[in-house]
Amino acid sequence: MVTVLANREFRALWISEAVSVAGDQLTRVALAILVYNRTGSAFYAAGIYALTFLPALAGGLGLSQLADRYRRRTLMVVCSVIQAVVVATMAIPHVPLWVLFVLVIIVPMVQSPALAAQNATTREVFADDDAMYLRSQDLRGISTNTMMLLGLGGGGLLIGAIGVTATLLIDAGTFTIAAILVQRDVRNRPPAGSKDDGWFDGAKWVFSDRRLRVLLSLSWLVGLAVIPEGLAAPLAQEAGAPPEAVGWLLAADPMGFILGTFLISRFVPDHHRVKLVGVLATASVGVLALFVIKPNLVVALVLLALAGMVGAYQITVMAVFNSIVPNEIRGGAFGAARTGLRVSQGLGVAAGGLVAELIGSAMNTVALAGMLGVALAVPLAVSWARLQRNPAEAGQKSSAESGQQEAA
Structure with missing residues (x-):
């Protein structure tokens, strides 16, 4: 599996996905703690956690098609920048709860087309080598699950050590890193589909x-x-x-x-x-x-x-x-x-x-x-x-x- 990392494009996609996944888990834990501390309500704490998942449903079925209509590298970079800005805004002290809930909805909505573009681009990177492509997916599966475990398992400890605001800023930083890596190392291929295609x-x-x-x-x-x-x-x-x-x-x-x-x-x-x-x-x-x-x-x-x-x-x-x-x-x-x-x-x-x-x-x-x-x-x-x-x-x-x- 390590041999696939010799491919510069895949390496950038892999690193950007790994750091973003870890940051996402930290944010889920941080937001649950933040809302619970401010409201004392388990319902609101669970609600903010659920909102990090639910909007991905609508985004996955609808917005994912943007990955076929526009340049995939551009889409990944733009989505990462938007996510970085939104998460950084969450880190502002005393943000009203209703604003926080709206921001939480935006992040997974924007993430859906980015994930679709990343998934499609990875296949394009290894279009002529099916075996290498399969190895790349194995590596993605291992690293993604490992980062989820680390993010969720260490999230509480990290938040206790540096606080919610700093943790959210770390997540914003992961999206910034992802945008830079993709912009620098991934080829800017033309759109795979057409804007005239059915939605x-x-x-x-x-x-x-x-x-x-x-x-x-x-x-x-x-x-x-x-x-x-x-x-x-x-x-x-x-x-x-x-x-x-x-x-x-x-x-x-x-x-x-x-x-x-x-x-x-x-x-x-x-x-x-x-x-x-x-x-x-x-x-x-x-x-x-x-x-x-x-x-x-x-x-x-x-x-x-x-x-x-x-x-x-x-x-x-x-x-x-x-x-x-x-x-x-x-x-x-x-x-x-x-x-x-x-x-x-x-x-x-x-x-x-x-x-x-x-x-x-x-x-x-x-x-x-x-x-x-x-x-x-x-x-x-x-x-x-x-x-x-x-x-x-x-x-x-x-x-x-x-x-x-x-x-x-």
């Missing part, structure tokens, strides 16, 4: 292709896999664990994801990775069904880590997705895929909380989620295996798809 052409193209429908359905099973995160506190209590175990339960999945990404990248040949997507997707939810045995804390941590390890199939999913989708609609297509992923996660966590409340057991809820996941995953995995054997069943075909099949 939702990317999403329409994705859902008219059977192979992509199956692929994304396998990816969106994460909506069930994420349920233990929403139930971390009651899971710890049910396992008879101390309160600090909540953090361990939350960290188990991303830790497993990092390890799984490394192992798959290191030991599984590229052509097998594509074929194993259905199997790994089934396993990622199947492991959760073992919560029916009411595991103790150690076993629960192992199960969640295993679910995270096999959940690393998500990186292969997006790599295949980006190789199938034509470059001129890749931004909008990515926005549709990411929006579906976010919606499935949100609905999954909400449904998990409701079921746990109704049946009175977080562990049984996680087990039911695993069983339901397997019931959904098995037919999807069978369909994916059939499409691998007979690609003509997929419906649409593009030159990008043909190239991916050759690599597989």
Whole structure:
């Protein structure tokens, strides 16, 4: 994976994404603490945290198409500058709460087209080397999850040491660094699409292709896999664990994801990775069904880590997705895929909380989620295996798809 860093464009994209992700996690923690300190309301504190996620849904489905209509490097730079200014404004002492809430909405809205442009540009950087592109996605997956863990895990300590204002300024600095790196090292390619294209052409193209429908359905099973995160506190209590175990339960999945990404990248040949997507997707939810045995804390941590390890199939999913989708609609297509992923996660966590409340057991809820996941995953995995054997069943075909099949 380290060899991909020899590419100057990818190196700039990778560093800018890594520092921005870490800064984002710091900001989420900082804003929750800031609002709680000023209002004393857990509702407002949770609300400001939720607002860092929710606007990405609208932005992902709509604004992501800007990545196809305009120069992607320019879009990434402009979005990073806007985010830097907005976060720096949040750091101004005694900003009215209503202004803070508005600013919090702006950041993820602006981030959506930037992420779409970054995702599409990374594929362009390695357009002639599918194997190297896959390695680059492995590295992105490892670094992103590592930075999320560091940002969330160390956020409280850092804020306690330097304060909320300084922490927010650090995040503003990460966006500034990202803008400088991208402007300096990424090629200024012409727009991949046209301003005359339909606004939702990317999403329409994705859902008219059977192979992509199956692929994304396998990816969106994460909506069930994420349920233990929403139930971390009651899971710890049910396992008879101390309160600090909540953090361990939350960290188990991303830790497993990092390890799984490394192992798959290191030991599984590229052509097998594509074929194993259905199997790994089934396993990622199947492991959760073992919560029916009411595991103790150690076993629960192992199960969640295993679910995270096999959940690393998500990186292969997006790599295949980006190789199938034509470059001129890749931004909008990515926005549709990411929006579906976010919606499935949100609905999954909400449904998990409701079921746990109704049946009175977080562990049984996680087990039911695993069983339901397997019931959904098995037919999807069978369909994916059939499409691998007979690609003509997929419906649409593009030159990008043909190239991916050759690599597989």
